[in-house]
Amino acid sequence: MAPGAPAFLLLLLLPLPRSPPCAVGCPNNCRCYSATVECGALRLRAVPSGIPAGTQTLFLQDNSIEHLEPGVLAPLAALRHLYLHNNSLRALEPGAFRTQPRLLELALTGNRLQGLRTGAFAGLSQLRILYLAGNQLVQLLDFTFLHLPRLQELHLQENSIELLEDQALSGLSSLALLDLSRNQLGTISREVLQPLASLQVLRLTENPWRCDCALLWLGVWIKAGGQRLLSSRDKKIVCAEPPRLALQSLLEVSGSSLICIPPSVHVEPLEVTANLGEDLRVACQASGYPQPLVTWRKVAQPREGPRRTQAPPAGRAQGQRGPGAPDTGSGMLFLTNVTPAHAGRYECEAANAGGAARAPFQLRVNASQAPPPAPAGPGPRAPPREAGSMAFRALGLATQTAVAAAIALLALTALLLAAAICRRRRRGTKARAPPGQGASFVSDYADGPCTFAQLEELRGERGHEMFVIDRSKPLFAEGAAAEAARGRRPPPPPPPPPPPRAYDLRC
Structure with missing residues (x-):
């Protein structure tokens, strides 16, 4: 170029500086530099959108994320480090990290995880470090970590783990550090630690260990060579029960004292x-x-x-458990x-x-009998079951027929008994009637006339049914009024009221 060329032409010929990967775009309020996106302590309730696809390190700690939506991490296939500690995650769906095959470190410390489903870590074949401390885990089921063949550190301290199933740690053949301290473990089986062929550090302190025959193997194993995995602090595996061994070190208790x-x-x-x-x-x-x-x-x-x-x-539950019980x-x-x-x-x-x-x-x-009705409590007797009620229709056909027949038989018995009583009255009064007068229902051994209208059903003290007279009911009121209307004779004057008596068994 000629020496007199304008200076701005020289600037046009210079190469432009290369922009960092995250300069293309960055989520709101986040900071992006190189291949790192930092979105911590922003009160986020979900993973923000707009994270560059080339991000290798993602900080989402100290937020309020409760759920990882399906596919939200799918564009981030280049992730190497993901920090989700101190959020509000309650569960991990199976396959939540399936699209992160290069992930090396996953931090889930300080969330609210109460359980881990099988397949929650599927796809993380390259993961080296997994932080699950400070959650609310209660038990670890079989094959929970089956998809982590290269995991080297598993941090499970400060949970509420009471149970590890025998195959809970199956597949962790590369695990070097296992931290189970500060949980609620009372026992642990030999089968749990068998898959850990590369284990170098084991932490079991600050658990309420139950020193019985099920824990005998652990003391023998530590003394035989497992103590190389324990630091001086981790060797202090203290018994919490039975009461006679409380506060004693497992390594100091004789095998004969570990009984069941x-x-x-x-x-x-x-x-x-x-x-x-x-x-x-x-x-x-x-x-x-x-x-x-x-x-x-x-x-x-x-x-x-x-x-x-x-x-x-x-x-x-009542707090009455005695020592050694x-x-x-x-x-x-x-x-x-x-x-x-x-x-x-x-x-x-x-x-x-x-x-x-x-x-x-x-x-x-x-199979032929339905459940009996519930016994009636104190109070008025429940009315008889009607054939049209919903409860009656729910019975079988044979039961319905039997109930209907019993009701009909009871009604027929009542009618026959009433007719027999009144027929006997008629025969007795006809023999004593004065000449020239019609038969009357008045008898020498009754306080007054007796009709079917005055017979009522009453159940005795022992449950027996009987018919009694109710003197408060009218006597042939409809019949006397009809004869007066036809002009045959005026209705007879009403008899004097009988002495007060609610029920009279004589008829």
Whole structure:
């Protein structure tokens, strides 16, 4: 170019500076630089939109995110580090991180996770560090971390974990650090730690350990070589129960002191015959130490999954559990709206680390009888069931026929009894009638006339039905008025009122 060329032409020939990946776009109020997006402490309730696809590190900590919407992380396939700690996440849907195959570090500390579903970490085949501390986890189910073959650190401290199923840590063959401190673990099985072939650091302190025969293996394992995994602080595995071993170190307790009481089980009643439609509840009392797990199963149908119930130890709810008293569990078998399919043989099993015990129970179903009506309490008697009522229509055809026949028979008996009483009265009064006068219903042994209109049904003290006279009712009022209207004779004057008597058994 000529020496006299304008200076601005020289500027046009210079190469333009390359923009960083995040300069293309950045979510509102977030800070973006290089391949990092920082959106912490912005009171966000959801993952913001507009995050560049090339982001490798995403900070979303200290917000109020409650849910990861399906597909919200799908555009972020390049993520290496994701920080979601101190939010309000309550659950992780299966496959929530399926589109992050390069993710190395995931921080979920300080959320409200109460459980982890199988498949929640599917797709994270390269994940190295997983932070789950400070949540509300209560148990870890089998195969929860199956999709994390390269995970090296798993932080589960400061939760409320009471149970680790035997295969909960299956698949973690590369795990080097496992932190289970400050939870609610009372025991842990040998099978839980078997998949951890690369384990280097194990933290188990500050748990309410129950030092019984189920924990004997842990003390033996630590003394045999597992102590290399524990720091000087982590070796202080302190017993919380039984009371005689409380506050003692597991490593200082002799193996003969780590005992269990095998369970015993009792079912009451052993046999029941239930009517169709009834609700049934059967108690299974189990005792032993540690607290037995009570399982009900139907023997005739082994494919059905067992119904497990584990009740708190007796006396614990009332705070009356004495020193050294064994735990006593109780399980209830609940059956609602009993049908013929419920009939058969059941079995209650109580199991703990000391063994198992079983008790049978037999259920028979009376297919021809509906459940009886509930007994009437104190107060007025309920009216008889009407044939058109909804409850009556719900009965079977045979039962409806029997009820209708009983009602008809009762009404016929009442009519026949009333007719017999009045016929006897007529025969007695005709014999004593003065000459020239018609028969009267007045008798020598009655206080006044007796008619069918004055007979009422009354149930005695022992439940017997009888007919009595009600003197307050009118006597042939309609018949006397009709004769007066036809002019035959004036109606006779009313008899003097009888002495006050509510009911008179003489007729």
